[in-house]
Amino acid sequence: MRRVLILGGTAEARALAARLTDVHVVSSLAGRVSDPRLPVGEVHIGGFGGAGGLATWLREHRIDRLVDATHPFAERMSASAARASDLAGVPLLALRRPGWDEEDGDTWQRVSSLAAAAGALPDGARVFLTTGRRSIPLFAARTDAWFLARSVDPPEPPVPSNVHVLLARGPYTLDGERALIREHRLDVLVTKDSGGAMTRAKLTAAREAGIPVVMVERPRLPDGVRTTDDVGAAAAWAQG
Template sequence: MTGGTVLPMKTLVLAGTAEARAVISVLASDPGFDVEASLAGATTTPAALPVPVHSGGFGGAAGLAAFCKDRQIGLILDVTHPFATVISGNAAAAAQEAAIPCLHYLRPAWQPQVGDRWRDFDSWQAMADAVPAGTSLFLAGGTQSVSVFSSRDDITLVARALNLGDVVPPEHATFIHALPSPTVESEVELLKQHDISLLCCKNSGGESSKAKIIAARECGIEVWMLARKPFGFAAPYEGDETEKTRPQQTSQKEMSMPAIHDSVEGIIDAARKCAAVSGAAAAMSSGAASIRETGA
């Protein structure tokens, strides 16, 4: 605070998702925030962001806490992928160490619809082991899942992920270095082109990779999904309905607790409440200091 003016809240957004880009887009133009983004570095050519970007890891929770203290970060927004549970846990621990609030966005999972045939698995290995010999399989589970399924030389594997451009596939496999297709039509075409009989993927939720799920339904193909693991910390959950009914005032105690939100609007609103509380506290502190200085 300078001359009675409340400075914008320095906010670190743990990014890498479409929702993170949406949050950053809104807060970057909000004078109440000074936003910095962090990307894990898994994507070689990430989409440009309108804020400074830290690329790469922090060295665990302790490293992230040190980063926040060094940069005087006042708020962490975890808007990472729902399967990035290690990062989310580190964010919560770092926030506690740095004594700052941490808000989490948890993208709602996909739910089965009429015509879906889904089966959940707890690990890629368990899923790969269960695939019947002779299956023509489309794997859309990210780079880390590819090596697990590639060891099955008794199946026909079509795998799509980023960072596969320099990886030579085994004879029984086809690797597609690409992001998920945004259209159902193109996903249906891919499934038919390779005569796919089984789709294996994560239950990532969201819209950006949902087309393959709809395509599998239309083609009558079974879907095996890697089930989500719970976050590695306890946090109050604040869904859309709760957000509509909870009080407008956010206490300092609430700010120090990690909270999970299931909508972009929800986490933006919560961030603004944190900024408002922080600004009010700073104003009160400044006012008290002024009174002491004047001897009033």
């Protein structure tokens, strides 16, 4: 029986695991979320020890196909997957959901990094920060601004005084996003171009409220990696 390793705890990774009924599937989660949504089938939680460790794991577990279905901003893991694929001789496919596109009425400023996003904020802004708990210290250095920082798990203490942490897990509703913008008097949204429907409502709410969006662009995948945004195509490749 063909053996497939899926990297990532994304919705696409879970959907792919559910589609692969005629192969032995192992899904690997990084373990950074305390209570992750688990896919069907066998699950590996934790790292592999870099590209070399992943290559060894692929060989020892006789993996035939490797699918990188990590978050679009998991740049280090994607680089390790590409290198491990080369080292172990295991074919690799990257499964990535499409990014978001601007619509009529949007005011977006695209930036290349989180640091650039922090620098792009207007003086004294009240910011809806949705870039993950690890980015909070970088933005909190903007002491002139105030932040509503949403994350699944709590950030490492201490939390800066200009940051209010909201613990929540998507999918998020449009009514809920509207309420947050209104109640906290938010005037700018900072987000990563993660794509997908689970967190898109914040973009619609920002457009309706007439507030600008600072959009952090995705890192590029390693050169030469085959890519698809379709779960069905990824399943056909893994089983083919």
